[in-house]
Amino acid sequence: MTLHFAPEAASFPVATRLDAYVAERSFDRPTLVMDxxxxxxxxxxxxxxxxxxxxxxxxxxxxxxxxxxxxxxxxxxxxxxxxxxxxxxxxxxxxxxxxxxxxxxxxxxxxxxxxxxxxxxxxxxxxxxxxxxxxxxxxxxxxxxxxxxxxxxxxxxxxxxxxxxxxxxxxxxxxxxxxxxxxxxxxxxxxxxxxxxxxxxxxxxxxxxxxxxxxxxxxxxxxxxxxxxxxxxxxxxxxxxxxxxxxxxxxxxxxxxxxxxxxxxGRGMVAEAGVIVAEVMLVSRKSARDLHRWVYLDIGRFSGLAETEGEAIRYQFHTARDGDPMGPCILAGPSCDSADVLYEKRPMQMPLTLQAGDRVLIRNTGAYTSTYSTLGFNGFPPLDVVVI
Ligand SMILES: Cc1ncc(COP(=O)(O)O)c(C=O)c1O
CATH class of the missing domain: 3.20.20.10 (Alanine racemase)
Structure with a gap:
């Protein structure tokens, strides 16, 4: 997996603590891990x-x-x-x-x-x-x-x-x-x-x-x-x-x-200290002629990624399949709400081999995520937070 940290952070050994922590654990809901x-x-x-x-x-x-x-x-x-x-x-x-x-x-x-x-x-x-x-x-x-x-x-x-x-x-x-x-x-x-x-x-x-x-x-x-x-x-x-x-x-x-x-x-203090562990729930195409796949995650606009509003903040998504061929996709959240789409105007590049159940790490998400998460919209639990 390729890691993309801010240039200065790349030399910090503790930047890998988050990766080590999440690699050893499974999570049953989207979770923000803060270092x-x-x-x-x-x-x-x-x-x-x-x-x-x-x-x-x-x-x-x-x-x-x-x-x-x-x-x-x-x-x-x-x-x-x-x-x-x-x-x-x-x-x-x-x-x-x-x-x-x-x-x-x-x-x-x-x-x-x-x-x-x-x-x-x-x-x-x-x-x-x-x-x-x-x-x-x-x-x-x-x-x-x-x-x-x-x-x-x-x-x-x-x-x-x-x-x-x-x-x-x-x-x-x-x-x-x-x-x-x-x-x-x-x-x-x-x-x-x-x-x-x-x-x-x-x-x-x-x-x-x-x-x-x-x-x-x-x-x-x-x-x-x-x-x-x-x-x-x-x-x-x-x-x-x-x-x-x-x-x-x-x-x-x-x-x-x-x-x-x-x-x-605010953001400059805590964003890079957090990673969200999420999961692919579904990959689909609306028709055989559809240009883009739709990739639905278990986290969306209502469960922590509110700053994707207007596609303003473009988070970085990483999976274990990042070495496979990549292709554009529309990225969306899991709720039954049509506003729960993260990136559509500028589709995201994700591995073409991505499938339901795959883990997705969303980097540098320690700011403006956990408290932007609804308490139970559509019955989804709020973004969990773990501090290490
Ligand atoms: C009064 C005030 N100060 C500081 C901040 C933090 O801004 P930033 O996260 O861009 O550093 C905000 C963010 O909304 C704010 O309203």
Whole structure:
């Protein structure tokens, strides 16, 4: 079997731990196997490049208890999207001062609860959100999330989050008027931004807004550069340390006054530490003239592979038959739902000899899979997770 790891990972002996583990076992349902040592390697690699920036792991990427515990031990801080994610980080030993409540859409009672737990840093992109924070976490520090161009990312985060320049400047004033402490800005370049150079135009635009805020009398101290750090899905990416240090060079050149820099890697921290073990359920052709086979797996859009939406994230599939002749196929999940098709516009190359019962390994799937899995759609169990 040919293995395709990111260039930097290829030299890590622990990258083979996952293969050794899964080779010795059988699994009766799709299972994500996570290697905690690989998470640690990725943490150190990103930290080496990010330098003085604090890493706040984006918990949503993989909120497995043991992943969080390991990251606490390594010294990571955390970006939490909800009360449950904050509770998880606290339970696993993170200090409240190391957790930011980074979702711009928060329930008022959750803000109050977080405040009671000692959380002091909150995100906002709207006046009403600031009002909720001012009432439920009086005096808290807030950063304002800005909209940036994300079209270069493979998984853009769209206009759902953030606000424009003028709104952001007005929100800084409003936060102050509400008795809050507006400390800076955040943004997200879009998930799976494959090259560090793709950050430059967003950072250029942000630097102008940062300067405008300072000119208006705001003593900004925090720049939260969000996530976007890529994982290897088959297309070339820079190695994590090189990528992160290039991003930091771009940041330092434009924000010399930012005392505190936060980065929130999610995918780049955990994706390459996981492999999903799945199985072929059926190989078929719809007619004798059909150009492509259909290959149905026991995992699909509703059981962990949600990021195949729009065929945006193209995972790497490996089987024991990879040495056989390959041919294109439409890859689909097992549920009785016609949306449960993974790749059709750009068919996947799979061995022509593939048949029901064959094991399929889906590489670098440690991010945004386990929690995207439904609890029992069509009666299929959720993606199992095993940590080694
Ligand atoms: C606020 C915030 N920070 C960080 C991340 C992590 O992004 P990535 O997985 O691209 O590193 C996300 C992802 O949605 C996010 O919403």
């Amino acid at each position: 905690l040592d690989r998470v640690a390697i990725q943490y150190h690699a990103l930290k080496a490049g990010l330098g003085r920036a604090d890493i706040h792991f984006a918990v949503k990427a993989n909120p497995h208890r043991q992943v969080i515990a390991r990251l606490v031990d390594l010294g990571s801080h955390f970006d939490a999207a909800s009360k449950a994610e904050i509770a998880l980080c606290l339970t696993e030993g993170a200090a409240p001062s190391e957790i930011s409540f980074g979702n711009t859409i928060k329930r008022a009672s959750d803000i109050a609860w977080a405040h009671d737990q000692g959380i002091t840093l909150f995100a906002a992109d709207a006046a009403e959100e600031l009002e909720k924070i001012a009432v439920n976490a009086p005096g808290a520090s807030v950063y304002i999330r800005l909209i940036v161009e994300t079209s270069l990312a493979d998984w853009p985060l769209s206009r759902k989050f953030g606000c424009d320049r003028d709104t952001a400047l007005a929100l800084l004033d409003y936060a102050k008027a509400l008795g809050l402490n507006p400390v800076g800005f955040s943004f997200h370049v879009g998930s799976q931004t494959r090259q560090s150079a793709m950050w430059a135009s967003s950072l250029d635009a942000l630097a102008l807004i940062w300067q405008a805020a300072r000119d208006a009398g705001h003593e900004l101290s925090l720049l939260n550069i969000g996530g976007g750090f890529p994982a290897f899905y088959g297309e070339a990416i820079e190695a994590p340390t090189a990528y992160a240090s290039e991003v930091m060079k771009l940041v330092e050149a434009r924000f010399p006054g930012a005392q505190k820099i936060m980065a929130e890697p």
